Structure formats: structure tokens, C-alpha cells
Amino acid sequence: MYRLSRLKYIFPIGLFVCLFLDGALSHVWAPLFFSYPYSMVSELVLLWLVLSYFFQDNIEIPLIPFAIAAGAVYDLYFSGILGLYIFLYPLVVEITKILSRYFSSSFLSMIMIFFVDIVIFETFNYWAYYLVNITNVGFGDYLIYTLAPTLALNLIYFVVLFWPIRAIYRWALDDDQI
Structure with missing residues (x-):
């Protein structure tokens, strides 16, 4: 039961830290992340949501409401297009749920599902920005100069973070009672 678990505190704190670090790392490492013509997008929030789905065991964290809340904060603070991340974060959670039915919960399966999630998330994000003329980069250039470096960074x-996050979840789930 989520409300009696340590995850009641650990999950939102981790989500906030990931949301903060996405912006902070992009700012601090801007010369590395955004050196022409390449750009890498840090997606720690997606990593936290995807790994939370796999590590939650039988607790059933309300991931969709948290994904919507994180999307709203991201939209208001970073994106400039209200509604894009509110839609995309829950979509990624649902895609993760669907794909996890067909694969085991091994490290390689999780990294493959995360790979697919990043591709779908970033491509929908690109299409949304392309439709409203915020970007005019061609799809081929997007694949080479944005999606490939973003995939490399997030993989x-x-x-690097798989085992520390798994250890946090194991600690939080070790004793379900606070």
C-alpha cells in the first residue's frame, strides 16, 4: 500500500530532484549539451518514472498523477508550451506499462523499454515543436543531431543510475511500515 510505504516520501522527493537536475545539468553543462550542431536533452524525470514503474513491486505508486504534475511543472518552467509535457509524461508511463507486459524485468529489457520511451517522447516533442513552428529542423537532422546524442546521454x-535507484527502492520497500 503506497500511503503506508516509505515511497510516499521517497518517490516525490526523487521526482523533484530529477526535475531540478534536468534543468541544472542542462544549465551547468550547456557547452557540452548544446554544442553546435548537436544537442542533448537530459531526461532524468523520464528515467525516474520508468524505473519507478519497474521497482514499485506491489505498492502501485500513482504514477500517472505524478507524471501529470511533473509535466505541468516542466511545461510552466521550461517548455513554454503548456500541455505538451502534461501529455507526454503520462504517455510514456502507459507505454512502459504496455511494453513491460511483453518483456521480463531484466536490466536489458528495462534499458530497451527506456530506449523506446525516449525515442517516442523526443519524437513527439519534436513533432509538436515542428507543428507550431518553434523548430524548423528537418527530421533527418533531428535524428542525427538531437535524438542520437539524447539517446546516448540518457542511456x-x-x-549509471540504475543500481543506486534500485538500492533506494529496495531500502524503501524493505520495511513497508513507517
């Missing part, structure tokens, strides 16, 4: 995040 590195996944590999």
Missing part, C-alpha cells in the same frame, strides 16, 4: 544516465 548513460540509465546505466
